[in-house]
Each structure stands twice: as structure tokens, then as C-alpha cells.
Amino acid sequence: MKMLKKQFCTWSLSILLLLSASIASAHEGVGMTGGLISGFLHPILGWDHVAAMVAVGLWGAFLGKPAIWVLPIVFPLVMAFGGALGVLGVPVPAVETGIALSALVLGVMVAFAARPPLWVAAVIVGVFAVFHGHAHGTELPAAANAITYSIGFVVGTGLLHLCGIGFGLLVYRPLGEVSVRVAGGAIALAGVGFLTGAL
């Protein structure tokens, strides 16, 4: 049965990859595929977004269950709300400062091993998610397909959380907590760099 499952996964992935290679869309940000790829890459190519989203995953792993999966659920949902505000042209003050602050604050939380109640952590993460979402919403390329862009964008964000969670789970290993807290410190320092414009 396990063998069958593995074979099924391998075959379905291969077939999907083959079928998706029918049109060369390299360097295009347009259409369905272009929308998907540009949406997927958008959170990954911005260091400020990467730092904050990895920090969310790290903090979730640090806080343990249920924060480990509640925070990565809260973030994309509230981010979508922020994105909607951006798309609809509703102004949110100091978006870039908010994004830089998110890296700083979340990094500090991880570095100092802060363990607030779940709802406090969710509110902190949610507030910063609005800034990230707003930035993504206002920067949506006009040519991109809206649906595939949004899917790529949310999946890209979620996978960054998973990276953070993966690294954050080192806390259960000897010396792991130190490495995770050091990573939090590095993210906080990067946040300072984003705030001051050094990075």
C-alpha cells in the first residue's frame, strides 16, 4: 500500500509537470502561470517579508501546540484582509514601518523566548499580517491573473511559515533552543536594519 502511494505521488507529480510544460512563459508575469509564479515569488523575494514570516513559524514552534498551527492559520487569513484593504485602496498608515517592525518584534519574541497567552500571540501576528497583506495587495501586478496570483502568494507565505516551523522544532533538541533564539535575534537585528534603512 505504501509503495502504491509513493508510486501514485511520483507519477501524478511527473504527469502534472509534463502537462504544465506546454507553453514557454519564461520571464512573463502575465496569464495564469505567470500569475501563479509571480504570486508565489512575491513574498519570497522580499527579505522583510521572509524574515517576518519565518519568525512567525519559529515563534509558533517555540510556543508549541496549538500555536504551532494556529499562528500560520491566522497570518494568511488576516494578511488576505490586509491585501483586500490594499486592493480596495483603503489607506493603512506606515505600512513599510509596520513590516520592518514585524521582523523586529517577532524576532525579539523568539530571541527572548516570550510565551504570552495564545490570543495575545495571535493578535500580535494578526496586526503585523495586515501590513504585509496591504503591501502585497497594492503591489499586485496588473497583468497577472488574480486567482492564480493570490493562490501562489498565499502558498508562498505558508511555505515560509513551514520553513520557520521546521527550524523552530529544533527547540526540542539539545542546544536547539539556543540556535532558535539566535535565529530570532538575527531576525530582530534584520528588523532594525529594515527600520533604519540599512538593509
Added chain:
Amino acid sequence: MIFFLKLLRSFGLAIQFTFGSMVLSQKAFAHGAIPGADGFYSGLLHPLFVPAHLLLLVVVGLFLIQKNGREVQLALTAYALCLVCGLILAGLNIGGEIETLLLGLTAVIGLIVAATPGGHLYLSVCILAGAGFGLGLDSKQATFQGSALFAALCGSGIALSFLLIYSVAILNFYKSTAWQKIAVRVLGSWIAASALLVLALRLAPVTS
């Protein structure tokens, strides 16, 4: 670390399925005839080329695997009946494109998937009935008339039925452990977030 790997594996196929489906939708043929395809075949392919339909089918699949056997049977029956009703109304030129409503329904179902793994029988039946009716009504391809339209709608009905069964069957592999159930909820939240963003884009004032 082991449970992270299990979680990652749980995400694997679902992400592959969703992402793969979207990548396959390379051109926007929404509600128009697919070049080179006649009425029936064009209808059969139609749900594959409309991302809003695919997204709804995936989220309904996620919703159904959180339910027990009897609830799934009743909900699928409601889906099939309402799908036929929607297709008939589409064939009679009643109603128009309701893709925005379908995206709203997708967002609601995604939020339900993310919020509660349990549920209520009537809620499941109503959701599946709404999804079936909406998908059927939105399956009309404007370029076809008469018998070609009938054939296209038959094709869409078959595709929409099989795609949902296919979606439930694939996702059903991934509901045995606690982490897989969490992965399903996280995916539900991702789909809800995507749908909310697209809804905002649809409702945004057009600027040139």
C-alpha cells in the same frame, strides 16, 4: 522533527494537487469555448480551465473529508441534484456568471474547514447543495447554442461530478493522523485567504 516531516508530507500531495491544477490552467478560457474542442469536450474541460471552479472543488473536497460517511453521502447527493438543477437553469439561459459568488462560497467553506473539523448535517448538505447549484449555473459557455450547448453542459456536469469525487478520493488518503487533519485545516485557511483576496480584486474600483 518527525512530526514536522509528517506534516510536510501531509501538505505535499494537497499542495501538489492544488498547485498542479492551477498550473494546468494556462490560459483563461473562462466561460468561452476551448479552441479545438467541440461542445461536449469543451464542457468536459471547462471546470479545469476556470480556477474559481477548481478552487471550490478542492475546498469542498477538504470539507467533505472532515465529515463522517453518512454526512458525506447525503451531502454528495445534494451536490449532484443541485448540480443538475444549476445546469438545467444555465441551459435555459436563466442566471448569468456568478464567479464572484462562487469565490465568496469558497472563502466561507475555507473558513469553516479551518475553524471546525466537526460540523452539522444540515450545514454540510446546504453547503454542498449551494456549491453544486453554483457550479452548474456558472458552467454555461456563451459561444454554444442549442444542441452544442446541451452537450457542453452534459460534459461540464460529468466533469464537475468526477472532479469532486477525485478530489475527495485523493484527499481521503491524508486524514488518518492528527497532523494530517491539521494540514487540512491549514490548507482550508490558505484557500479562504486566496478567495478573499480575489474577491477584493473583483470588487475593487477599476483604475486605468
